[in-house]
Amino acid sequence: MSNLGVFVNRQTLSNAEQLSALLKCRDAAEDMGHTVDFIFPEEIKRLLKMDGLFIRTNTDPMNVAFVASKMASLHNIPVVDDPASIQICADKVNMYYHLIKNNVKIPKTAFLKKKDITIGHAKVMFDNWGTPLILKEPSTCFSARVEKARDQADFMKTANRFMKLSDWIVVQQFISSRYDWRIGVLGGELLYACKYMIPPDTFKIQAEVNGHLVYCTTESVPMAKIPPPVLEAGLKAARAIGNGLYGVDIKECEDGAYVIEVNDNPSLESGEDGCYPKIYNRIVEFLLEKGAPGIKDANN
């Protein structure tokens, strides 16, 4: 019997869907003969007594979830999400560098610095990549700070705003779709697949439309119905980052499957597990019984 620590915070528990997902996780671990402790930031040092750590709060290299991940890693405790995955996925520049290096098919992508934010540069990008362009501040999560630029003025305004938060920003070719594929990957293998149906009037999975927050709906898809190029792209993209738990967003087009991004700490509470009822069993097994194989902290 092993002890699984689940790192949570008040925000995690204030959401009914997330709370329900955490209880599913606990039940799965207990059914497998393990015990589960929920660990809050204030008691972070308790994680040193755990046999494995599963992080279920927003991750960023600058926040307390990263401290938990790194502490686990420093003390050789198997952890999902591991620090290297957080560091890469939380920063779109770093993430796209990894995808490019591993020949993963992504939309045309450029990293711009302050000196690149000019009307002339914007014109060239619109001429070459079409309208609109997508601008991303590297620390975006849940589609925040991902915006369309429809003209040069739009481009300048958004880029200059994002530049206040990061010295580099990401500009991408826009690829239209009614839904995003989400391929969940654990340890380099498929964990689940679903479609995120994008709400009307937006191009993001979560957005504010006319003052209201709108969310995508989730449609779980069995393995047999995943188009092979989508599955292949998802696995390849996840493996380009590491061997942990990832949610890979993919847009399927006539000329193939484009990886839009790889997320660490993917949502598991919105019906992603519809066709995959053993998601949590596999995560628990990965952490407690297999010792998170292949996850290593490059910085240790």
Next chain:
Amino acid sequence: MTAHDRKDRFFKEDSIFTVSMDDSMHVVSENHFYKSEAYYTVVRNEMSGINTVPSSGQVIEAYVVPICLEKAKLSGINVSDWEISYQYASAPCVIYGLNYFSTPSEYFVVKDEEAAKDVIKHVTNKGKYPFCYQKLVEGANIVAVTSVFGKVVENDDHDVAEMIANVYRLFKIPLFSAILIEYDGKYSLSSLGPVRYSKLTRREKHLLGEYLQSRWAPFTEGETQNV
């Protein structure tokens, strides 16, 4: 123009220098912070297969206070005990923010719990984010030192020099500021943070200049200069 004036012009704000030493490219900057130009220079080098010092991981480890202290402790460096909280800190203590917007360069020494309340409200954005605090014993002093390639020129204490040399070996950041807590002649590490060129003393600039003297290249916009 004096040699000192020339050095001042040399160390312009936001300048990044690359130095080849020990089969590695050392990226020297007054700010390696996450998502800064220097940070992305390191990331780009790493993705190009260039052995780069510091690594992007070392930068993040160094500048997130609890991680810095945990890693330093595991390597035998004397560190200050730390706790994480959202609302309460046992005073007297040193308080650091722990969120997307915080920097270890901004720390607060609070003497009593009433004073702590205002600081906590500020660093947590009214309770939204956690913070890190380190308890201070009565009579403890806060000491700030600057490290230039692991050397301290403005503090003569042998223990400080040895600690900073060890910290440099661990995190490999060419230029950093260290906050130490001194009590009864003993030092413990409290945090590491970036240091502006403009805050360097003449002797520190001289030492940094010597490191850069033989093989340096001022960073030009948009390009990494290999030297």
